[in-house]
Amino acid sequence: MLQNQLQLLESDTFKELTAPTKVCWNLTSRCNLQCKFCYGPQNIKQELNTIQVKKVLDKLKKAGVQRIVLSGGEPLLRKDIHKIIIHAYSLGLTISLATNGLLLNEMFLEQTKNYLSMIEITVDGPDNKIEESMRGNKKIFHQITKNLEMVKSKGIPIKINTMVCKKNFLLIEQIGLIVKKYNPKCWKIFQFIPKNRGRLYKEEFEITNQEFEQLKQKITNKFSELDIIWASKDFFNGSYFDIYPNGNVMIPEIEKDNQIGNILTQSVEELWNNTLVDKKKHIQQAAVPYES
Ligand code: SF4
Numbered sequence: 158m159l160q161n162q163l164q165l166l167e168s169d170t171f172k173e174l175t176a177p178t179k180v181c182w183n184l185t186s187r188c189n190l191q192c193k194f195c196y197g198p199q200n201i202k203q204e205l206n207t208i209q210v211k212k213v214l215d216k217l218k219k220a221g222v223q224r225i226v227l228s229g230g231e232p233l234l235r236k237d238i239h240k241i242i243i244h245a246y247s248l249g250l251t252i253s254l255a256t257n258g259l260l261l262n263e264m265f266l267e268q269t270k271n272y273l274s275m276i277e278i279t280v281d282g283p284d285n286k287i288e289e290s291m292r293g294n295k296k297i298f299h300q301i302t303k304n305l306e307m308v309k310s311k312g313i314p315i316k317i318n319t320m321v322c323k324k325n326f327l328l329i330e331q332i333g334l335i336v337k338k339y340n341p342k343c344w345k346i347f348q349f350i351p352k353n354r355g356r357l358y359k360e361e362f363e364i365t366n367q368e369f370e371q372l373k374q375k376i377t378n379k380f381s382e383l384d385i386i387w388a389s390k391d392f393f394n395g396s397y398f399d400i401y402p403n404g405n406v407m408i409p410e411i412e413k414d415n416q417i418g419n420i421l422t423q424s425v426e427e428l429w430n431n432t433l434v435d436k437k438k439h440i441q442q443a444a445v446p447y448e449s
Contacts, residue, residue: 172436176220176425177398179443181255184210184241185230185402190257192292194320194362196352196409197230203403205421207237211244213404213420218248220425224443226253226277230402233260239268246272253277253316259297261304270311275342277316278305282324283331290324291362305339315341321372322349322362329372333380343384346376350390352411366390386445395435396442398428408433 186201205213217225225245232238233256245252251274258278278301282288285298308315317336321329329346336344348369351359366389373387390411399407399414404421406428407414417431429436 174221174429174436174440176217176222176429177434177439177443178222179224179226179439180217180222180398180400181226181228182400183228183230183402184232184235184238187234188229188231188257189234189259190231190292190294190297192354193358194291194322194349194355196350196355197228198401199353201402204235205402205404207240209404209421210237210241213400214241214245214248214250216420217425218250220429222250222425224251224253226255228255231257231260233265239265242269242272255318257297258301258304258308261307263307266307266311266313270313273313275314275316276308277318277345278308279318279320280305280332280335281320283328283335287325287328291320291322302335309339315339316343316345317341318345318347320347320349321364321369323364324362326364326368326372329376330379333376333383337380337383341383343386344380345386345388346372347388347393348390350393350411352409392442396438398434398439408435 183198185204186198188195188197214225227238227241232254235241242252242254252272253275254273255277280301281291282298285296288298288301289295305315317339319325319329319332319336325332333344348366349355349362349364351363355362369389377385394410395408397409399409400420401407404419405416406418406420407416415433417433418428420428
């Protein structure tokens, strides 16, 4: 798939694509955490029901979408999440689940392990203290690492995400040692983005581009055995094609999310051809292995 996408970029034929190759679907804005850096959708009451979600999946597949990242909020708060995963798989879509990891359990993993291409879990600190200072909840570190172990034992590929900010900037090496234990397919390290709730914590959290670059050099050398994706603020802007819980389709940017329409009422092609979609940037981002 990667090779195909790189060929698309080289040949310029990506301009003729009728759909994004990858869609990030924020199925709910509800969450069991209140992370200070959260830039996901907030307080969206309306959520598509199971039938609507399945219909949209059919539509995405028919239009040519290849990969879906199911995210939130916390997607495991949806009682139908396993049905959504199984339906998407049955269509031939590649499915990743992006979760804070706290609600994973044996039953869910058994139900879905054959249908998920990857589970993405966030680890922001090497202990409870740092996780609490960033995510406002005590004792989550132990639960997250316990559940990472459970995912690993099921043989489901793992991706670990880490948000870098002032709170954990000096601890990324320690986090890397924890990440290594789970033998992930990749480790994605994000630069803090002052967006949505994160805007309130800009002073407390923000690091400079230069600090992020310095960290990149240091950690890349230290953990050469890990496949690391570095997601700077620039990487974020304009490269995603997101569906929000109510079906609105958004092109997120740091300053604001641009709504380009709604997936229930418009065709994928029409949305994809909106002038706010930067097709080249999208394909470049989607071509990064394990990128979500
Ligand atoms: S960052 Fe993720 S886990 Fe944290 S509040 Fe936002 S959606 Fe929930």
